[in-house]
Amino acid sequence: MDEHYRPHDVEKTAQSYWSEYQVFAVTEDPSKEKYYCLAMFPYPSGKLHMGHVRNYTIGDVISRFQRMCGKNVLQPMGWDAFGLPAENAAIKHQVPPAKWTYENITYMRQQLKRLGFGYDWDRELATCRPEYYRWEQWLFTRLFAKGLAYKKTSPVNWCPEDQTVLANEQVENGCCWRCGTTVERREIPQWFMKITDYAEELLAELDRLEGWPEQVRAMQRNWIGKSRGVEIEFGVAGRTQGLKVFTTRPDTLFGVSYMAVAPEHPLALEAAARNPALADFIEECKTMAVNEAAIETMEKRGVDTGLRALHPFTGVEVPIWSANFVLMGYGEGAVMAVPAHDQRDYEFARKYGLPIKQVIHPRDESPVGLDQQAFTEKGILQASGSFDGMTSEQAFEAIADSLAQDKRGQVRINYRLRDWGVSRQRYWGAPIPIINCPSCGAVPVPDNELPVRLPEDVAFEGVGSPIKKMPEFYQTSCPRCGAAAERETDTFDTFMESSWYYARFCSYDQDRGMLDERANYWLPVDQYVGGIEHAVLHLLYARFFHKLMRDAGLVQTNEPFANLLTQGMVLKDGAKMSKSKGNTVDPQALVDEYGADTARLFMMFTSPPEQSLDWSDSGVEGAFRFLKRLWRLVHEHVHPAQQAGTDADMQAIREMRRLLHECIRSVTVDYQRRFTYNTAIAKVMELINALYKFQDVSSTGRAVMQEALQAVVLMLAPIVPHVAHALWQALGNTGAVVDASWPVVDESALARERIELVVQVNGKLRGRIEVAVDAPTSTIEALALAEENVQRHIVDKSVKKVIVVPGKLVNVVVG
């Protein structure tokens, strides 16, 4: 072996071996336990960033470890290739999005290979390829037939200058990022997927997803937001049609002092015809952002429509206001307002001088201070007619029953979750497979005409989707009646592609169906790894899609991902690495200078996967130094300076073996259960420090050194596979380390005769005692009380209690 560690040679050799013997190509093998490990595939933005390196290192470490544990491991890789950045690049560099994307993929694939990740490259897929998206189009037509895909109007950001729809990130301070024009909200017809039909199952199954972080499950539960409430129909003065609202607090019904409807609500629009102030307000609301954060934080404003709603019990008239915080798309586009018992209603009522009527008081009759804020807790009803004196809980049922009898309301389960809008008015996405016929309406594209191919060779001049201006794309005939018709020119949300790629990896080359029986061998994914930023949207959509595929008979499981690991972000100087902040570090430079193993080791050592990782140049140096130190230790062992002797220090040898096997035990737990590779590496570093001090050149001593070094190489192999490949051979093994088994703990090496216990007095550390492992409690107590420094702290006090924690400590309680 080479005396010096030369990472580039070592890595080239190992990678050639893996590729020559197709080490990571897998097929279904019913005789072995399968293990499907998947890291979230990247958007091909140009080159890998540190977040990718971290994500894929974690996935590769898990995969290689499971392989060493004897599993049949599938680890695939692909490209989330549709999306907005390709269009932006097209405008900026005059290059078609397809060309830009494919070139990025070529470059990034080579980067992934250089990092030594053990992917089965045969299964690589790119979502922008028609062979991929055709099956998504196919499934969509099935869902359309089942009524799970439908069209309705929904708001988008509209730039009146560019005549185009903008993504949220293209809106800066309410203005178009390109031309600075004030952006408007516009309602346009769009396609939706009925995820709300699956809300209950998506929620209920979270309880069984024990391999997911509780944090993510909580976020999804809140996102789905199940609540039980009452749908109430208020009358509207002077008309037969009422105004429906949903409330989770029907007990506050007698405190309603106004109603609020969305600016686009039919009642508001109608009233605006006679009310210029209202019309101006509605016009103004069009420039309002569509995202929830903006709506929640903006100033709450409204205008009286002049219309009056009739209270379902009292018949009392309350004003109907139009308010900017009520959105047409959600629920009924109207809410009842109870200022005394809802903080937002309270602030709105204060601002516009609307009445605040208390109808709930606390159970303990304590004052509520309505001059300061709303009283939002539950309590006892007052000023509520025949419901007075009931608790909020009793009143909920009584009021709901009473409303139901008159058919003016009913109990309903409501979800915060809204149906998934999948239409995008953009070019670089999968075409929605629908043909709009003047007489037949929306007609799905027949199977034999799929895929609807997205033209790739397009000129991108400025704004707007090219296919909306290409008659050769959109002009067609109706599959049903044959008349001239137009294709849908909107494309799918890119979350569609990322919602099922994990399944397609199993049936990657199947050209006669979306999936096949191989999916049932591999699924569910045993370990999914990705950023916490995907905790809700991507992970919820993928779960939904899995259930859609299950109900279409394509998969047998209920959930796609059995275990989830959410990795933290990569930071530099405490801030997220980004081009705009100018604090990026290019992983390529790191690999060029130190090699892939140092990059991987640094990523795994610096912090545990779930935490954020702060970049550090000197940390990289440290990782590199460790690999050199490891290399040198093996080299010195393989090329000893002197002949092996016979003079063995058996006690030092026993101690060394005990350290080794304690290390194996602890590192195994870190890999298997905790995913804390930072502590696993730290333990191996400690062992290596001990091995440097272990200078026994007897043949027994050398045998222990050989045993330890073999274990060290095996324990590090998932993290630094190239250097492990080289050292494994240097240690005289036949066969590659990638095919070796994880080391086993020798229980007999762990046995100890004496152990040290800590002695505390009143919880403070005062001394240490050494006892036999099997010493009885009475002996331990006596020794502890006799300890010199302990004596000093108890001599003038009386011992109240002695607590002995076996194997750990003694606490003497004195008073």
Place this chain on the structure above:
RNA sequence: GCCGGGAUGGCGGAACUGGUAGACGCGCCAGACUCAAAAUCUGGUGAGGGUAACCUCGUGGGAGUUCGAUUCUCCCUCUCGGCACCA
């Protein structure tokens, strides 16, 4: 605004089930090697006090539970992620 995290030496982090706070690494200091430097090796390194043995303080801030709290409970501050068209 709402939902979910996080906060421990000069820095990244460790302490797994309520039981020795600071493992391991970085940085820094000292020494060895060297003509010298780099590299490498050895030792030290939370703060304060003490010649020393040791003592006091210390895990964002404040309270509480406990023989014992970084760990559990409550309140607060700061910070990060998500909020449905960035992926």
